[in-house]
Amino acid sequence: MSRIGVLGGMGPSATVDFMxxxxxxxxxxxDQEHLPVIVASLPQVHDRSRAIMGQGRDPLPxxxxxxxxxxxxxxxxxxxxxNSSHHWYExxxxxxxxxxxxxxxxxxxxxxxxxxDKVAVFATRGALASGFYQRExxxxxxxxxxxxxxxxxxxVDNCIQAVKAGxxxxxxQHLEQACRNAAESGARAVIMGCTEIPIAxxxxxxxxxxxxxxxxxxxRASVAFxxxxxxxxxQWDC
Amino acid sequence: MSRIGVLGGMGPSATVDFMxxxxxxxxxxxDQEHLPVIVASLPQVHDRSRAIMGQGRDPLPxxxxxxxxxxxxxxxxxxxxxNSSHHWYExxxxxxxxxxxxxxxxxxxxxxxxxxDKVAVFATRGALASGFYQRExxxxxxxxxxxxxxxxxxxVDNCIQAVKAGxxxxxxQHLEQACRNAAESGARAVIMGCTEIPIAxxxxxxxxxxxxxxxxxxxRASVAFxxxxxxxxxQWDC
Numbered sequence: 001m002s003r004i005g006v007l008g009g010m011g012p013s014a015t016v017d018f019m020x021x022x023x024x025x026x027x028x029x030x031d032q033e034h035l036p037v038i039v040a041s042l043p044q045v046h047d048r049s050r051a052i053m054g055q056g057r058d059p060l061p062x063x064x065x066x067x068x069x070x071x072x073x074x075x076x077x078x079x080x081x082x083n084s085s086h087h088w089y090e091x092x093x094x095x096x097x098x099x100x101x102x103x104x105x106x107x108x109x110x111x112x113x114x115x116x117d118k119v120a121v122f123a124t125r126g127a128l129a130s131g132f133y134q135r136e137x138x139x140x141x142x143x144x145x146x147x148x149x150x151x152x153x154x155x156v157d158n159c160i161q162a163v164k165a166g167x168x169x170x171x172x173q174h175l176e177q178a179c180r181n182a183a184e185s186g187a188r189a190v191i192m193g194c195t196e197i198p199i200a201x202x203x204x205x206x207x208x209x210x211x212x213x214x215x216x217x218x219x220r221a222s223v224a225f226x227x228x229x230x231x232x233x234x235q236w237d238c
Numbered sequence: 239m240s241r242i243g244v245l246g247g248m249g250p251s252a253t254v255d256f257m258x259x260x261x262x263x264x265x266x267x268x269d270q271e272h273l274p275v276i277v278a279s280l281p282q283v284h285d286r287s288r289a290i291m292g293q294g295r296d297p298l299p300x301x302x303x304x305x306x307x308x309x310x311x312x313x314x315x316x317x318x319x320x321n322s323s324h325h326w327y328e329x330x331x332x333x334x335x336x337x338x339x340x341x342x343x344x345x346x347x348x349x350x351x352x353x354x355d356k357v358a359v360f361a362t363r364g365a366l367a368s369g370f371y372q373r374e375x376x377x378x379x380x381x382x383x384x385x386x387x388x389x390x391x392x393x394v395d396n397c398i399q400a401v402k403a404g405x406x407x408x409x410x411q412h413l414e415q416a417c418r419n420a421a422e423s424g425a426r427a428v429i430m431g432c433t434e435i436p437i438a439x440x441x442x443x444x445x446x447x448x449x450x451x452x453x454x455x456x457x458r459a460s461v462a463f464x465x466x467x468x469x470x471x472x473q474w475d476c
Contacts, residue, residue: 001282011269012261016254019279023250029403031249034281041257043272044474061476073307165267236282238299
């Protein structure tokens with residue numbers, strides 16, 4: 001019985017949003033046609049962005065414990081709906097017996113397929129300092145830039161923080177501001193490179209900009225991986 | 239590290255809805271203040287209602303395998319956001335080293351606290367044939383009745399089926415019909431005793447009836463259980 005493994009809780013709402021996307025993306029008329037999923041929602045993992053910025057405790061031992069847990073219960077692939085934690089992607093992959101999908105690669109693959117240019121990258125300060133989005137975009141030759149400090153990144157930070165605190169409306173307002181500033185800088189598209197941002201986007205009025213949802217792209221890749229292997233057609237005999 | 243265990247996937251959308259309720263009900267300003275949760279979303283479990291009606295394969299071995307999995311990874315309590323599966327509550331409880339919260343008891347406790355009467359019970363045919371809601375309501379002296387066959391239960395069945403197939407709007411329309419019929423029969427409140435029904439209720443216009451959400455009451459009980467034990471204040475050292 002093969003299952004999708006999700007290392008989540010970073011944050012918890014983003015994990016619920018990701019699970020919802022898995023369900024919505026799976027063609028199914030009844031329960032039994034859906035994909036089996038094991039979710040370890042472990043919000044006690046230390047703050048990823050702060051750790052990358054040298055301001056907090058190292059979350060890697062906790063991330064590895066989560067990967068170990070999912071391996072022990074024999075999931076067939078792992079998705080992590082938290083962008084910043086992909087700073088430790090190599091370490092997690094090496095410790096896992098099953099593949100881990102890379103959220104930024106899934107996201108940039110989707111952009112490359114659509115040939116977007118002038119892409120603004122919205123993410124935590126830690127994820128941007130880590131640089132995995134910029135490297136992936138450069139490798140694909142996609143023209144991209146980061147928000148300015150005073151007029152953009154602060155709104156992105158506030159958006160993420162508001163969603164984590166349960167205030168989606170305030171998150172949406174900060175996202176609108178950040179998008180307005182990005183559009184004024186010439187952006188035609190925005191990568192929502194933190195999984196809290198798509199939740200804020202539900203309550204944001206952002207016209208004229210394509211929003212690329214890293215959580216949705218990871219969900220698409222996860223469902224495709226599982227459907228290709230027929231995990232929705234498994235007999236489960238106990 | 240104590241965690242809430244969720245045996246889910248019955249159906250998958252109802253599990254997502256339940257997880258969303260866990261997050262919303264937990265007072266938290268940042269990720270680390272949320273509750274750790276392990277979800278086994280296993281939609282391949284055989285149809286519970288059909289099995290109770292003698293029309294399908296027995297899901298009990300699969301339910302017990304799910305309970306065993308959650309016990310093996312040391313959850314501290316188990317919630318099952320599927321009413322019909324509570325037909326096998328005793329067998330599951332006996333096989334678990336940790337307590338399993340009973341969705342119908344949580345739901346009826348909430349009604350008893352509000353002293354509702356003339357309550358209509360909306361649930362699968364299997365759950366109604368099993369009778370655990372009726373027994374619990376009678377034990378508490380709460381006046382209750384079941385929908386009529388032609389004018390009510392068929393709409394409840396269609397509502398549940400529509401949500402499981404992803405058509406929430408159709409589900410809402412059937413729920414409206416079922417509620418209208420219940421109100422004409424004198425109902426003042428409706429137990430949404432199947433976890434798909436609250437999803438349909440998002441798109442239903444039901445006035446004059448109190449809707450009692452079994453999934454929400456199970457989530458409230460789960461969060462209360464975990465907060466009482468301080469599971470949101472655990473240090474997680476690896």
